[in-house]
Amino acid sequence: MSDNWIERFPELAALPPQDRQYLTERATKVALPTGTTVFAPGVPAESFLLILSGTVRVQQVSPGGREIVLYRVTGGETCIMTTSCLLADENYAADGVTETDVEAVAVPKAAFEEAIAQSPGFRRLVFADYSRRISDLMHVVEEVAFERLDKRLAQRLLARAGDGTTVRVTHHDLATDLGSAREVVGRLLKELERRGWVALSRGSIELCAPEQLKALAEGS
């Protein structure tokens, strides 16, 4: 397989040539269309996954049908859930779904363990991703337990807007981002619309007063 993908991962690009070759010879590139389930509870992973482009949403689903996004994996990162399954035979109650078309590199279990054993750079990559996910999860706990929903909603709207000014998203999707319920998000959005800070239409939200939203998002 071509080895240019390895440049996306600084820790791997810095490996000695024989380690790089070891990986590229055993890895296979995979293309996952939007909406693909990458992993799910009860389905043991059989490959280590490096994401090249696109994003994978990792979320938890409650018995009652409510959902919450735990974090997103994007280009240059690895998928801890599958990693843990490989390293510790741990089975998580979360599932991963591609939010966009995703290009990834799959490393078979045996090659993964060999790389872990042989390559300090590869280990650093894996440990760094573990740490990042723990950070992400702690942040989710903090938000869910302590922050007001209107503040978190403003944060999400701004994050999803990027540098643009309109967000294409449903109330339901925002609710799962926040771990809340659709009706609640709908009501909060309508309050924001009443204040003239957003304009609502089916499937998309226009940010009319980003500065006000920013103030709300950052306020104590």
Add this chain to the structure above:
Amino acid sequence: MSDNWIERFPELAALPPQDRQYLTERATKVALPTGTTVFAPGVPAESFLLILSGTVRVQQVSPGGREIVLYRVTGGETCIMTTSCLLADENYAADGVTETDVEAVAVPKAAFEEAIAQSPGFRRLVFADYSRRISDLMHVVEEVAFERLDKRLAQRLLARAGDGTTVRVTHHDLATDLGSAREVVGRLLKELERRGWVALSRGSIELCAPEQLKALAEGS
């Protein structure tokens, strides 16, 4: 240092003699009295920590002063927070406090990195603990986001009681266990008392009807 502590860690006990010796020569045993702060935000760790006995509570404190327990580290486990600081220079917004007197083994950073590089068993230990903490954190998210507080309270009461029937704990401590507020916990407890399932007194709670509590804790 004496190396009998290593028996508490199956992955380490299984190491070849030279690896065991490498560790025991460089590790130092430390005794931490109840209430010691093991790590805190902004204080970089300089040693890898293996807990021999006792428990360390890892918790998050909100700006508004509310707290939530993320997980507890007990005998035979390692402290991921300090590990991450060593491996990834990550700084977390959590702090660790000993809940009991704690005996631990501290491995200096250099010896830790050497052990990671050399010993597959040591790596397994570290990875397994990472996975366990991710599991713990995901469980906290699930609970906080989706479960009713009375159910979670019943779970905590039963867990703290162990096989006994009285729990020595304040409403405030229960609230930080659950990431809730003291008044709320107090009200729920009084409702349980009204039903005759618990008896309340200052600083301790008597479980009068554990079966009922169990039903509440396990109910949908």
Add this chain to the structure above:
DNA sequence: GGTGGTCTGTGACTTAGTCACGTTCCCGTG
């Protein structure tokens, strides 16, 4: 021009968190 599915709106209600107190109990010190 129906028709089924997705998306959104609404009201009534319950649960949880906040705020500002007041009360009770314990324990050491004068």
Add this chain to the structure above:
DNA sequence: CACGGGAACGTGACTAAGTCACAGACCACC
């Protein structure tokens, strides 16, 4: 022994968030 301060707990009034059971509204596709 009184008493004073701190810790633990109680309370009421209020706000925020979640739940349930609907009812429209919009879209795409036959």
